[in-house]
Amino acid sequence: MRLRHLIVSVLLPLAAGGCAGSQSALDPQGPNAASLAWLIGAFTIVCGIVWLLVMIVVGVALLRRRGAAEPADTPLAEDPGRERRKGAVVLAAVLATVVIVTGLTVISYLATHSLTAASGEPLVVRLRGYQWWWEVTYTSPSPDRFVTSANEIRVPVGRPVRLELSAADVIHSFWVPSLAGKQDLIPGRDNQLTFTAERPGIYRAQCAEFCGVQHARMALVVVALPPDEFAAWLDGQLRDAATPANEEEAAGREVASGKACAACHTIRGTPAAGTLGPDLTHVASRQTIAAGTLPTTRGSLAAWIADPQGVKPGNKMPMVPLSADELRAVSAYMASLK
Numbered sequence: 094m095r096l097r098h099l100i101v102s103v104l105l106p107l108a109a110g111g112c113a114g115s116q117s118a119l120d121p122q123g124p125n126a127a128s129l130a131w132l133i134g135a136f137t138i139v140c141g142i143v144w145l146l147v148m149i150v151v152g153v154a155l156l157r158r159r160g161a162a163e164p165a166d167t168p169l170a171e172d173p174g175r176e177r178r179k180g181a182v183v184l185a186a187v188l189a190t191v192v193i194v195t196g197l198t199v200i201s202y203l204a205t206h207s208l209t210a211a212s213g214e215p216l217v218v219r220l221r222g223y224q225w226w227w228e229v230t231y232t233s234p235s236p237d238r239f240v241t242s243a244n245e246i247r248v249p250v251g252r253p254v255r256l257e258l259s260a261a262d263v264i265h266s267f268w269v270p271s272l273a274g275k276q277d278l279i280p281g282r283d284n285q286l287t288f289t290a291e292r293p294g295i296y297r298a299q300c301a302e303f304c305g306v307q308h309a310r311m312a313l314v315v316v317a318l319p320p321d322e323f324a325a326w327l328d329g330q331l332r333d334a335a336t337p338a339n340e341e342e343a344a345g346r347e348v349a350s351g352k353a354c355a356a357c358h359t360i361r362g363t364p365a366a367g368t369l370g371p372d373l374t375h376v377a378s379r380q381t382i383a384a385g386t387l388p389t390t391r392g393s394l395a396a397w398i399a400d401p402q403g404v405k406p407g408n409k410m411p412m413v414p415l416s417a418d419e420l421r422a423v424s425a426y427m428a429s430l431k
């Protein structure tokens with residue numbers, strides 16, 4: 094009874110604990126993540142078997158010694174047959190070790206190799222890490238089709254995506270466990286990561302290298318879309334910011350281009366052209382603001398603009414003093430930037 098309780102209490106958390114979902118290396122949604130999941134599975138099984146064998150041999154040795162102790166007065170007595178058997182066992186163990194270690198090295202080399210392999214023309218996306226948000230730039234063979242966004246990467250299903258990783262300030266690390274392995278973003282060094290999403294879906298990523306006070310609130314989502322939906326979305330992103338539909342939004346645009354906001358943020362089609370913060374041209378089309386901190390709604394935009402330091406203490410956006418009317422107008426305008 095007690096043993097059963099023990100087994101259940103050990104296995105249940107393992108079975109229930111975070112093995113699936115939108116951020117799990119054990120629930121791969123693309124070939125790159127699948128090869129890593131396969132690798133960890135193979136390592137776990139092989140090492141588990143080795144551990145079990147060692148434990149069995151140790152157990153047998155402990156039990157047998159009691160009965161078969163050699164007479165104390167002849168410690169050097171030789172039994173040629175027994176010596177030969179011992180030698181054979183040691184040789185077999187050494188050979189098995191060599192085979193296992195070599196095998197594991199080869200499969201891990203092959204799996205690592207497959208991480209940068211891509212079939213077909215990849216979509217190249219530049220990902221730049223800032224304290225504490227992600228700048229995302231979609232590149233294209235024609236320079237007038239570059240688009241900058243933040244904290245969200247949209248990708249077409251089935252097409253390889255090559256991320257070109259860089260960092261503006263400190264070392265960050267990009268990890269989207271459902272789709273790929275982990276890769277660092279290092280100031281002054283360009284890294285790459287390739288992945289393919291096989292199914293439409295939303296996959297969560299997280300900065301995986303401690304990068305300062307708001308490291309935990311530096312998330313990102315990868316949204317995988319059918320290719321035609323992706324193309325339509327990209328065309329929409331290429332357009333300038335939506336023109337205000339009413340007086341309130343027009344007043345909000347005045348605030349965004351007249352106040353300090355414009356020094357840090359770009360809103361294409363308006364005078365705002367700063368580059369210290371996320372591009373806001375289509376901010377309302379993204380799922381979250383402040384790198385996964387809040388869902389994008391008019392209310393959370395207002396809460397953020399009114400007091401960014403209260404929402405995400407220490408982040409690099411200062412509170413810009415606004416009147417109640419200005420705050421209402423600018424958040425209405427932000428919410429209209431689909």
Ligand SMILES: [Cu+2]
Pocket residue numbers: 222223225264265266300301302303304308311
């Ligand atoms: Cu970071």
